[in-house]
Amino acid sequence: MLELQSFTNGAQNVLVSVPDFGSNPTKLQMSIYVPTKLATSPAVILALHPCGGTGTGYYQQTKYASLADTNGFIVIFPSAGHDNNCWDVATTKTLTHDGGGDSNGLANMLKYTIDKYNADPKKVFVTGTSSGAMMTNVMVATYPDMIAAASGYSGVAAGCLAGSPGSSPQTADPTCADGKVVKTSDQWKSVVKAMYPTYNGTYPKFQVWHGTADTFVNYPNLGEEIKEWEGVFGVSWNKNLTNSPQTGYTQMVFGDGDQFLAYSAVGVGHTVPVHESVDLQWFGIT
Structure with missing residues (x-):
């Protein structure tokens, strides 16, 4: 049974801005949702908005807060206030641990x-949509020692946009979003490993989602994500489960x-x- 505790240090059941959370090299904005009844050693979810979005918008659009x-x-519902409110998934700085x-x-x-x-440092999770899913891939690659599991909706493989002049639809090299950055599983694995070359531990468990009718971040990107994480985890396709978790969806194991x-x-389409x-x-968590 989940053990809950009342928590009175700060506001609860509302989204609260955190102006100072430590080093903030790219001037991101942090907002946090803390429920009134907080579990002992609670889990933490980092929920990442899509391009053009905000943390407040993702808070309103998703059910994570009510489930909290x-x-x-x-x-945590952060905001990226640069490059058309898209997360930077292209520069060497963001594609490098620390x-x-x-x-x-x-x-x-x-x-x-x-x-x-x-909070429990072994219960830290990341999820996101579109640009947020792209950053989820990057976070799994750059901070595998901090994250236990992740889930990304309609994103691209970590490193797919490396070297692009930007990360938004207005500024990015379109090759990645078009699904035309194609690598082998071993090549993708090398891309991930280069983001944190001294790390030799396990990587967070990861699930990725993509729609077959996505023409914005084209569907072939799912295949590239699959190859990347097959390589990192050293696993291969085992089976498909149809109509899971709902009609029209296929879970690939x-x-x-x-x-x-x-x-x-x-x-x-875009997004799942x-x-x-x-x-x-x-x-x-459940």
Whole structure:
């Protein structure tokens, strides 16, 4: 049974801005949702908005906050105020562990939250949509030692946009979004490993989602994500489960399914709707 505690240090059940969470090299904005009834050593979810979005918008568009009320976890809803409100997934700084980019600032938000709320450092999770899913891939690659599990909706492989002049539809090299950055599994693995070359531990369990009718971040990007994480985890395709978690969706299981899953949604465009309850199960919160 989930043990909840009343928490009175700061505002609860509202989204609160955190102006100072430590080093913030790219001037990101941090907002946090802390439920009134907080679990002992709570889990933390970093929820990343799409291009053009904000943390406040993602807070309103998703069910993570209301589920936090029930399950006692904390949700961070950050905002990227640059490049058309898209997360930087292109520069060397963000594609490097502690490199001084967006990924570094997001990691510092997690560290701040763990320290302030006595959160469980083994229950830190990341999720996001579109640009947020692209950054979810990057966070898994750059901070695997901080994150336990992740879920990305309609994103691209970590490093797909490396070297692009920007990360938004207005500024990016379109080759990646068009699904034309194609690498082997071993090549993608090398891309991930180069982001944190001294790390020799395990990587966070990861599930990725993509719609077959996505013509904005084209569907072939799912195949590249799959190759990337197959390589990192050392797993290969095992089986498909049709109509899972709902009609028209196919769950692709890799290895024993404990490390990596992919979901293909027939006829779904950009973006795949967030499946919060599936995420919480994957994270081990429910």
